[in-house]
Amino acid sequence: MKSEHAYHHLKREELDPKIAALWAAEKEKCGYTNTRPLLNFRNKLLEEWLSKETDDVKQAVEAYRKADIARRKAEDAQAEKDRAAQLVLPTDPVEAP
Numbered sequence: 001m002k003s004e005h006a007y008h009h010l011k012r013e014e015l016d017p018k019i020a021a022l023w024a025a026e027k028e029k030c031g032y033t034n035t036r037p038l039l040n041f042r043n044k045l046l047e048e049w050l051s052k053e054t055d056d057v058k059q060a061v062e063a064y065r066k067a068d069i070a071r072r073k074a075e076d077a078q079a080e081k082d083r084a085a086q087l088v089l090p091t092d093p094v095e096a097p
Contacts (some may be wrong), residue, residue: 001072004046006065007053019045 008015019042026032026041050061 001065001068002043003061003065004043004050006068007050007057007061008042008046009068010061010064015046015049 022045023038023041027038030037032038050058053061
């Protein structure tokens with residue numbers, strides 16, 4: 001997870017209305033009809049806003065980001081264990097025809 005995404009997760013309620021208002025103006029100005037430009041627009045805003053945050057907020061964002069990475073690794077490891085447990089190996093040797 002990128003830092004700007006972690007920032008968004010932590011402050012979604014505060015940031016989403018701002019993003020929506022700025023995007024509405026940008027969309028009208030540029031005539032966008034799909035969401036790809038929205039994602040780029042949002043990520044640039046988040047990156048800019050995060051760079052202006054206090055050190056405390058930046059530390060909280062980094063801690064959230066690292067925790068998310070650890071959580072995803074644990075989920076991947078568990079999924080791998082689950083797949084391995086589903087493999088059924090024959091207990092008797094198979095005779096060749």
